[in-house]
Amino acid sequence: MGSCICGKKNLKDHSVHLSHEEFKLAGNELFKAGKYEEAIIQYTKAIKSNPNVSVYFSNRALCFYKLKNYSNSFQDGYSALNLDKSNVKAILMCIKSKVSQTLNPSSNSLILFEESLSFFEHLNNLPSAIYTDLIKAHFHLLKTKILLLKPYIEKTHKKTLIEKYYEPFIPKNLYEKLSKYLVIENKCMEALVCPLTLEFFENPVAISSGYTYEHKMVKSLVNNNNFHDPLNRKYFSQTAIYCNKAVKDAVLWYTEKYPEIVYMSDNKELEI
Incomplete structure (x- = not known):
């Protein structure tokens, strides 16, 4: 009798596992098709079914990132990293989401930029089986690209601070004329x-x-x-x-x- 009950319990647990795994697989297919919003729905179902799987969060983070929802992509990446310190995609999402947030000029741009660099430290704790030479090369390239952004971030940060300081003291019509000279030219051709x-x-x-x-x-x-x-x-x-x-x-x-x-x-x- 006891053995039978145990068997039923294991069967139930197995079906639950398949359920959230199937949600993930459905999300993967939707992601490949570029249907990021629909993929988010499936990954969310997987997370609700089993909130302890790091990959579900990092997969959803990538969907949010593709939709340029960098706040949510960072939160999911961070949740994934807390569940599994060896989740490379989670580290990647934390870094890229923070950097992308800095590209929207604000008074916090430099802080966000430095925070993005701090996540590279998590790579030092990865086992060698995961942190292969190929992965190292990828992250080295990413860090190089990010460091190239620093002068741009500093320039836009300075512009934001100047605007924030002078806006209360300058008449609106004059401020609008002044702001034209503070524009950072970075539009795509x-x-x-x-x-x-x-x-x-x-x-x-x-x-x-x-x-x-x-x-x-x-x-x-x-x-x-x-x-x-x-x-x-x-x-x-x-x-x-x-x-x-x-x-x-x-x-x-x-x-x-x-x-x-x-x-x-x-x-x-x-x-x-």
């Missing part, structure tokens, strides 16, 4: 962004229909035997696809001048 991926070009190619796209997008069209330009629907030839060196050089120049743009562009970000 549309010509340097692929109209399909909406990210900076890495390997721009010009096709015979007249448009330039990211090479991987054109390759995908060719692989699917689709030879019509996605924008103007004109036919393009598979044998007339050329590297657009002018655009590639322009992207290189622009991202060197504005290193913060390199970090903010998704196709330049580190994913683990």
Whole structure:
């Protein structure tokens, strides 16, 4: 009798485990499809079913990050890290969420920036089986990119402090004129962004229909035997696809001048 009850209990526990695991798997599929809001719903169900699994929080954190909800992505990343100190994605989410928050100028920008760097210390506690040479290289690259942002963060931080100090004393019409001289120019040039991926070009190619796209997008069209330009629907030839060196050089120049743009562009970000 006792054995039978134990067996039923184990069966029940197993079904509960499958339930929250299935929610996670459903969330994974939705994430791959780019349906981040729907994926969040599934990961939330998994968390409610079993709030002790670190991966559920770090997966949901990545969804929030993709939606540019950096406050929630940090909170989930931090929760995941508290549950499992060896969760690399959790550390990554804490770092990137904090840095992304600094890019929205405020009086706390420098504090948030320093906090983002502090999470790199968690990497020192990772076992060697997890903290491989490849992961080390990824995080080294990420830290290099973040440090490139520091002059930009300091500049925008100073601008915010100046505005905050003078706004109460200067008439509104005069303040509006003054604020124009405090603008930090960091807007993206549309010509340097692929109209399909909406990210900076890495390997721009010009096709015979007249448009330039990211090479991987054109390759995908060719692989699917689709030879019509996605924008103007004109036919393009598979044998007339050329590297657009002018655009590639322009992207290189622009991202060197504005290193913060390199970090903010998704196709330049580190994913683990």
